Amino acid sequence: MEPIKRVAIIGGTHGNELTGAYLIKKFEQFPALVRRSTFETITLFGNPRAFEMGRRYLDKDLNRCFLTKDLLNPTLSTYEDQRAKTIHHLLGPKGHPAVDLILDLHSTTANMGITLILSSHHPFNLQLAAYLSQLDPQIRVFSWGQSSQDSSLLRSLCEQGLAIEVGPVAQGVLHAEFFQRTEALVHQILDYLERTNQGNPPSIARNLTLYQFIGSIDYPRDEKGDIQAMIHPKLQGKDYEPLRPGDPLFLTFDNQTIAYKGELTVYPVFINEAAYYEKGIAVYLAKLQPLYI
Amino acid sequence: MEPIKRVAIIGGTHGNELTGAYLIKKFEQFPALVRRSTFETITLFGNPRAFEMGRRYLDKDLNRCFLTKDLLNPTLSTYEDQRAKTIHHLLGPKGHPAVDLILDLHSTTANMGITLILSSHHPFNLQLAAYLSQLDPQIRVFSWGQSSQDSSLLRSLCEQGLAIEVGPVAQGVLHAEFFQRTEALVHQILDYLERTNQGNPPSIARNLTLYQFIGSIDYPRDEKGDIQAMIHPKLQGKDYEPLRPGDPLFLTFDNQTIAYKGELTVYPVFINEAAYYEKGIAVYLAKLQPLYI
Incomplete structure (x- = not known):
């Protein structure tokens, strides 16, 4: 497998999901935390204006703005349309992204504990999910389907990657325990990439159970x-x-x-x-x- | 004590606190539920536009718009200022309200269970709170202070009354159990008023523990x-x-x-x-x- 050269960590894609938003602020203040020797880590605050207003979004859900046809449509011009195009410019284009992995940090009001949502069934994602589940058997792995090519989700910019979804957390609430658990997961992922790049990947169980979306x-x-x-x-x-x-x-x-x-x-x-x-x-x-x- | 002649039940004062909002919708659809023989019951949806937008408020917190000087200030003209003046016109004026009791239905993201927040230390409120605590010892009674005369809260329109605060509930979430528990409390209160008006009040313990605001x-x-x-x-x-x-x-x-x-x-x-x-x-x-x- 090709080594991972650039990783993007994104939070605040939804402005009222404060776990990811404040983790990005922390990583921006202390970039050494997400630095590793074998790859570059970029951090990105998804929707800063929605965060300032304490809302999920201003005009439309940013995490539904990444269909290729929408990214290429010059008539779409709301704040989130523009923000999606900016992020696409930074991290994309789809199919040939400028980053090798996207981690997108979310929270939910549902009682989902720690859930990994795969961006695709790329073997790299499956192995990473299996490794993280092995470290913490309470983690669940959810999948929308094998491929994310036509998805409107931000993480569809890159086949390799996943969202971390934690809950229950109310919108507009920063919950310390979920903040800590999300941060610990980010570090486990970065350390895994480092070891893999160094040719020293951890051993991984071959069995993985997905919760596969059906409707x-x-x-x-x-x-x-x-x-x-x-x-x-x-x-x-x-x-x-x-x-x-x-x-x-x-x-x-x-x-x-x-x-x-x-x-x-x-x-x-x-x-x-x-x-x-x-x-x-x-x-x-x-x-x-x-x-x- | 004078009999209670008119009661106002208010929900959706905050548009994203769905428990009260949907209870008012239910009571408006089935007014017989809150009808009693000895008094009139009015239901009022506090902030319908904020509810439609899934937000606490549009321009400012409606439940901080009820200071007398603000209600009488013609230059205050945001949606919530206007809404407060309309509600003041319907239920007020402060000091001589058109209703004898206000129940205001709220929810919180905090883990407060069922909390009664007294509008004042009027003996009627203390007795009502003691009665409800007696029916359900898990209920807590919180107080901002003895009087609410100068308060910016909606329920300050009337000395007799209380807010029902339930949680934890995320903003924008309708939680069935809290909906049912709030509805049950509303019925217990209306039945208590009915019995009291009929000269047949239930016996009430003389001891009540308040959680008194200090800062x-x-x-x-x-x-x-x-x-x-x-x-x-x-x-x-x-x-x-x-x-x-x-x-x-x-x-x-x-x-x-x-x-x-x-x-x-x-x-x-x-x-x-x-x-x-x-x-x-x-x-x-x-x-x-x-x-x-």
Whole structure:
């Protein structure tokens, strides 16, 4: 494998996810922390204006602005469109990125603990995820699919990489324990890259279990789009636990339970994520995908 | 005591505190739920435009717009200033309000469980709080002080009343269990008023313990106002637990613990409330105040 030459660490892609935002501020103040001998590390604050305003974004979600056609569309000119083009200019272009790995630091209001979200199923990502899971078996690995080529996500700029998603953390809250755990993970990743570049990679288990995205469910809504039910109390906080056909999914405002009507047992994630109400997502569903890598 | 003739229930005073917002929507759809035979119940959605935008407020915090001098100041004209004047017109004026009781429904990102925040130490409020604490001993009662006359809070329009504060709930998240518990409390309060009006008040214990506000502490900040430390992991989530001199208070980004330097044991609340970063408040401090009522 080619050595890793440049790594980008990004936080504050969403301005009200303070874990990543303040980690980037820390790394910018103390760059020696993320410096290693065999590669260059770049840190980037994703959406500084949204951070200043305490919001996820100003005009649109920056982490949905990275489709190639949008990056190349000169008529898209909101703050986030411009910011995406700037980041694409710095780190891209897609297919031939200026960096070899992107780490994107996020938080969620869902009870997801520490989750790694792979940018693709590139063998490098799978090995890195397997290594980190081996160090901390409580870490979960989630995947949107094998490839991220056409994705609107920032991390789709580079095939190698992952997002670190920690929660539950409220928007606008800096939670010290998740800050520390995210920072520890960043150091584990940088140290792994250093060892790999030096021809001395750690031994890695060959088995990795992915939570593989299979779909999403929206809240029940009326004709105006207003939600008509809440995540059921029995599902709240149960990210990564099996959801079986017939299990409670929603509770209407007049206390009627709406059951999960799928035919298979699934594993819900991003349950009741605040930022997803407007996206029409109450919960993402995943299946277990054992891999031999 | 004079009978209660009109009660106002307000939710969505902060647009991203969804518990109260959706309870008001429910009560507006099913007004019979809050109807009782001996008094009139008004429901009011505090800040509908902030709710639509998924934010606490548009221009300024509506729940800091109710100082008499601000309500009477014609030059204050932001959306929230106008909204406060409308609400003052509907429910006020201060001193001679058109309602006898105001219930204001809130949520917090702090781990405060169910907290009643008294609008004043009016005997009616103390008795109501004692009654509700008797039904559920996990309920805590917090007070800003004996009187609310000069307060900027919405509930200062009326001496009789309280806020229901539930958490931890992330901003922008509807949490079914807190929704149900808040709704149950509203019904207990309305039923209490009904019985009291009918000359059949429930028996109430004469002892009540208040958590009485004594001050607040801001995050350590640099000259630009940027925070330099986080709520310490040992304090996070420990609302209402004693904080003793020397106990950990903050953790700096380079892992230095900052201890609580007060001279007395205090009881912190609103620890790490997302909305208070901009107000210069990391934590409120309270003392225990036993009352015989």
